[in-house]
Amino acid sequence: MKKYAFGVDVGGTTVKLGLFDREGNVIDKWEIVTDKTDGGKNVLPDIAKAILAKLDEKDIDKDDVEGIGIGVPGAINSDGFLVNGAVNIGWGNFSIPEELGKYIDLPIVAGNDANVAAYGEMWQGGGKGHKSIVAVTLGTGVGGGIVIDGKLLVGTNGAGGEIGHMHIEDDETEACGCKNHGCLEQYTSATGITRLANRRLAKDDKPSVLRNGEVSAKTVFDAVKDGDELAIEVAEQFGEYLGKGLAIIAAVVDPEVFVIGGGVSKAGTVLFDYIVPAFKKYAFAACRNTEFALATLGNDAGIYGSAGLILN
């Protein structure tokens, strides 16, 4: 059993890196700039250099390293092949382990960033102690990652856990970013919550603190905590959509726990006051008591998850 592993999370602006021990403790973490020039061709060599320099700095023998896990922003099949490129980096379709392996001689596993983050939350985050989780990331969009019996559900086309694009509303006139209409993301992302709030504000003249300043997911849930009635209506709508969506997911994969993360989750457990009642209303009886937890690793979920993929 080797002592260490590296977890890498490739983003459009920075690459996050972490050195972990077997137990999942982070020994060191740092960032490098994502060099997107020339179709991102320097990104993997830069990662290799950064890891080799860290081994040198910490005086760690490469033979003591289990390998490198890496999460990237694109659909990846179970062999680590990027099937539709990664537009945010400028990458086309290629095998991440094969390409990174040219610059550093260690075992490498690659995964999609949202899936890898879900794995991190299962291993060391809000889903710790569980083997089957659905991680839901409520950010600008809605992402998801599914782990079943300790294994990532990647999907045939890398679309496993693409729960932001579940159809949830038949009566939607605006298109989602994916061009469909009525996707879960249109109501439960940060952008979606803002949209629900603006629609509600436009409906009538009901007073609300939201009329006095910026309307965002944050201001909506701040207002909810202050008892603002209109904001509470918006939270109920949000909870109805997300609770219904998660109830549908429970009837498909029946996880132990839903782990809610992303920017919106900074509102805290107040979210559950609106999600859970709707979930129970729509859930199949056998899974009505599925647990809910907040994600705890924040932006580090990716480095934890990628290290976890290589260590477990």
Next chain:
Amino acid sequence: MKKYAFGVDVGGTTVKLGLFDREGNVIDKWEIVTDKTDGGKNVLPDIAKAILAKLDEKDIDKDDVEGIGIGVPGAINSDGFLVNGAVNIGWGNFSIPEELGKYIDLPIVAGNDANVAAYGEMWQGGGKGHKSIVAVTLGTGVGGGIVIDGKLLVGTNGAGGEIGHMHIEDDETEACGCKNHGCLEQYTSATGITRLANRRLAKDDKPSVLRNGEVSAKTVFDAVKDGDELAIEVAEQFGEYLGKGLAIIAAVVDPEVFVIGGGVSKAGTVLFDYIVPAFKKYAFAACRNTEFALATLGNDAGIYGSAGLILN
């Protein structure tokens, strides 16, 4: 590598049994009556006796048998424990492998009957050649079974693949058998199709051959094949519900293929004319070309799947 395995499918009226070779060929299949007296306490001993007699009859050494797979009509966890009993047999909660193991000394694995049938369709049926499938059984109700990377998705509460109870319609006044409202099963089971047809017939006086006789899933799709306009409207509604439901499932587990079975599937590929367009309309782009196939094993899916569980 041992040469043989037994597959057993426990139903409320009969128990189906099959003797298989490693390649998945059925060497012999037969049925015994399900003796439901005394809380079904004779069922497992009867199965053991039937298998021992078959070994004797075929002059097969027990050492040449890999084991027994068994599907039962109830939620079963990954250890083969019946978590909510099996009301159709009269069984309470116990470990199937442990109990059956008292009467026959062979390795035993147990699963839920719908899940096991899904596994059978993947191994030797409509999903043959695939590793990740969602099997949909359109019978009196709607059942499902999910296999991901060759492994059954059982679920934390045995509710993995309970897709008949996905919420799909907000505007439903009648309750589903599960007491919720708007479950997929209410529109796409044999009973559900009959309900859709009766609702449509009651709406106005549009002529239809369905006004002249029995209204059932079979007569609806027979009428569709004859170009009956009203029946085609019903088929479109059915396709809209099922296509939408399967598109949602694709955004969660992203299978290679949907395998459609159950009594309704006897209508044949005409079903796909109504399911697939709706599926493509609602599906996330990456999984829009997921394949569709008809189940091919019929009532034998259970014995194939349970034998497959022990052999693979």
